[in-house]
Amino acid sequence: MIEIDGVKYEEADLTQEGVIRAKRIAFLKERNVNLVIEQQETDNNIAFHAKIIKEQQESLNHNQPPEEEVIEAETE
Numbered sequence: 001m002i003e004i005d006g007v008k009y010e011e012a013d014l015t016q017e018g019v020i021r022a023k024r025i026a027f028l029k030e031r032n033v034n035l036v037i038e039q040q041e042t043d044n045n046i047a048f049h050a051k052i053i054k055e056q057q058e059s060l061n062h063n064q065p066p067e068e069e070v071i072e073a074e075t076e
Contacts, residue, residue, distance in 0.1 A: 002014070002019070002022040002023070002026070004022060004025055009022065
């Protein structure tokens with residue numbers, strides 16, 4: 001049995017070409033699902049690495065006094 005868009009077909013009721021096309025549709029739908037999953041994983045990885053970069057930059061900024069304070073210290 002082959003299901004396409006909620007409609008079930010018996011392979012015996014389809015032509016040989018219809019069976020091939022139905023299997024191709026199933027393959028393409030599975031591929032589409034895998035691509036969506038891969039995209040989500042990629043987006044999550046990008047967000048993870050961006051968060052690490054942001055945290056590192058914030059850590060570096062906390063270790064250095066702000067420029068305004070450095071200027072005031074130099075003028076006093």
